Amino acid sequence: MAIHEIKPNIHSVGAIDWDRRLFDELIPLPQGTSYNVYLIRGTQKTALIDTVDPQKESELVDNLKKLKVDKIDYIVSNHAEQDHSGTIPKILEMYPNAKVVTNPKCKTMLMEMLLIPDDKFMTVKDNDTISLGDKTLEFIIAPWVHWPETMLTFLKEDRILFPCDLFGSHFATSEPFVKDNWEIYEPAKRYYAEIMMPFRTSIKKHLEKIKELDIEIIAPSHGPVYNNPRFIMDAYADWVSDKVKNEVIIPFVSMHGSTRSMVDYLVDALIEKGITVKPFNLTETDIGELAVALVDAATIVIGSPTVLVGPHPSAVYAAFLANALRPKLRFASIIGSFGWGGKMVEIISGMLTNLKVEIIEPVIIKGYPKKGDFEAIDRLADELSEKHKTLNL
Numbered sequence: 001m002a003i004h005e006i007k008p009n010i011h012s013v014g015a016i017d018w019d020r021r022l023f024d025e026l027i028p029l030p031q032g033t034s035y036n037v038y039l040i041r042g043t044q045k046t047a048l049i050d051t052v053d054p055q056k057e058s059e060l061v062d063n064l065k066k067l068k069v070d071k072i073d074y075i076v077s078n079h080a081e082q083d084h085s086g087t088i089p090k091i092l093e094m095y096p097n098a099k100v101v102t103n104p105k106c107k108t109m110l111m112e113m114l115l116i117p118d119d120k121f122m123t124v125k126d127n128d129t130i131s132l133g134d135k136t137l138e139f140i141i142a143p144w145v146h147w148p149e150t151m152l153t154f155l156k157e158d159r160i161l162f163p164c165d166l167f168g169s170h171f172a173t174s175e176p177f178v179k180d181n182w183e184i185y186e187p188a189k190r191y192y193a194e195i196m197m198p199f200r201t202s203i204k205k206h207l208e209k210i211k212e213l214d215i216e217i218i219a220p221s222h223g224p225v226y227n228n229p230r231f232i233m234d235a236y237a238d239w240v241s242d243k244v245k246n247e248v249i250i251p252f253v254s255m256h257g258s259t260r261s262m263v264d265y266l267v268d269a270l271i272e273k274g275i276t277v278k279p280f281n282l283t284e285t286d287i288g289e290l291a292v293a294l295v296d297a298a299t300i301v302i303g304s305p306t307v308l309v310g311p312h313p314s315a316v317y318a319a320f321l322a323n324a325l326r327p328k329l330r331f332a333s334i335i336g337s338f339g340w341g342g343k344m345v346e347i348i349s350g351m352l353t354n355l356k357v358e359i360i361e362p363v364i365i366k367g368y369p370k371k372g373d374f375e376a377i378d379r380l381a382d383e384l385s386e387k388h389k390t391l392n393l
Contacts, residue, residue, distance in 0.1 A: 003063050004176035006217065006225060007158050009041040009135075013048075013063040014221075015056035018172045023083075027194050028288050031187055032172030035083055036221045038162060039069065040155065042132025047074040047101075049153055049162045050221050051087035060087055061094070071095060074122070074130065076137065077102040078164035079150045080109035084221055089114055101130065103141055106149035129156075140209065142166070144202035146195050152210070159216035165195065166203070167232050169223030178224045181231045186292070187223065188232060192239050193291035198326045204240045207233065244298040244328055246393035248384060250279040251290055251318035252303030258337040258368045263303045265374055266335065269381035275388060282314035287321065294327040298388055300357075301380075302348055306338035310347050319351040326354050331387050333380060334362035337369070360384060 004012040014037035021029050035052035037060055046069065052060045064072075072095040077085050080102075088110065092098060099122040100110065107121045124130070126141040140152040145166045153162040171187040178184050196203060210233075218226040218233075226232050248270055254260035263279055270277045278293045294300070300322055304315030311319070315336075322329070332355065334348050345362050352359075363380050365373040 002174070003066060006038065006160065006176070006219060010155070010158060010160065011039045011067060012176055012219070012225070013037050013039045013060060013067065015052045015059040016172050016174070017053070017056060023170065027170075028286055029170045030286070030288070031170060033170040033222055034172055036219065036223075036225075038219055039064070039067065040132060040135060040137075042135040044131070044133030045073040046071055047076055047130075047132055047137060048072050048091065048098075049076045049219075050078055050084045050164060051075070051091055053083040054086040057087045057090050061090065064094070072098045073132075074099055074101045074137075076153050076162075077106055077110060078153055078162065078221070079147060080106050080113060081147060081165075082113065084164060085110055085114060088116060092116070092120060101139075103139070103149060103151050105143075106151065109149055142206045142209075144199045145206060146199050152206075154213055154215075159214050161210065161213065161215050161218050161229070162221075163218060164221045166206070166220065167218050167226065167236065168220040171223040173224055175224055177227050178231075181228065184224065185235065188235065189239065189295060190288050190292050191222065192236065193295050193325065194288055197239075197291070197295060198324060200240045200326065200328070203236065207236060207240065239295055242328055244330055244391065244393070245276065245296040246274070246388055247276040247278060247293075247297040248299040248301060249290070249293045249297045250277065250301045250303060251282055251285070251315070252279065253282045253305070253312045253314040254303070255305045255307075255312070258365070259303045259305050259335070261369050262335050262337070262363070262365070262373070262377060265369070266301065266377050266381060269378055270384065273381060273385040275385060280318075282318055290318070291321065291325060294322060294325060294329070297327070297329060298391060298393060299331040299333070299384055300329055301333045301335060304334070304336040304344060304348070306336065306342040306344050309342035311336070311344045315348065316351070319348050323352050323354045329355055329357050330391060331360055331384065332357040333360040333384070334364070335377070335380070337365050337367060339367070358387070360387065
């Protein structure tokens, strides 16, 4: 990654991972990612904000050498996850007098995961500050963004917020700053959906807290830097709000066409009632796109055939994902078919315990849908339409 000047004596020195396509062996990365690191040179002290994934260690080292960084006094660790902390041991080897600055919970995690000795740390509390001479770092403890030990760092004189994963995007680009707000909107929303959405309540509180700061630039640890911070802060305010849209999300799988026929009929019935419908065929769907759709939707309807008396494994995964991400859904239902019996409804309903939803009566049929089955789907569409009207969508 090229070195970029964010402001005088503040440089981005991290790495772009153009080729990475999977994160945590779970999250697809269609547009790659970056591991952003920021070097701040004050008149008296020098600080490094976070580090890179260990696979990109050499790029961070090379960038520090190019800038002729002969000392680092502080390595600020906002978050213990290894894509940000994994190169701390190497930086400590290069700069043995440096101290790792973090909060007590993060310190414990770094000692456990990276075996960093206790005497290498300097712990801080909420609103503590460190002077670099002409620059001051203020630390804001922000648990559950998206781990329990997270914190944000604010460079007061330059009005730069370093929030680590908060406001990030998995988006590899050679541009240091966001050039087109709408180009970054979808990657940022996807990042929020996949990583931040389960912690919506906590993030809402932290957004209120940082409103008090006079922020000119937001420099996250993934994706480009925001020199229009209001754009991403407003987007987050919308995503974490309790507002939902007049949308029904239908993740489904069909083995022999019966469930697919039901889904197609329900899609048409809902569209006729003015509802936006987003069906996702789970055998082909990018799971990140499903996560993004869940951010705003009022309703989820899971479609599945019966396999060995239970739901299809792909439908199980969709239910697990929705339950884990905890979107602000209001309603849920299930449609599908069976051959001789099963407990599909009980199993899927039992997997949605994290969601504060009203379960609308499912439509489960035997075999291929017949006239009476389509009438039942019409009734489901009617009920969903009426439920949405109660929300004034």
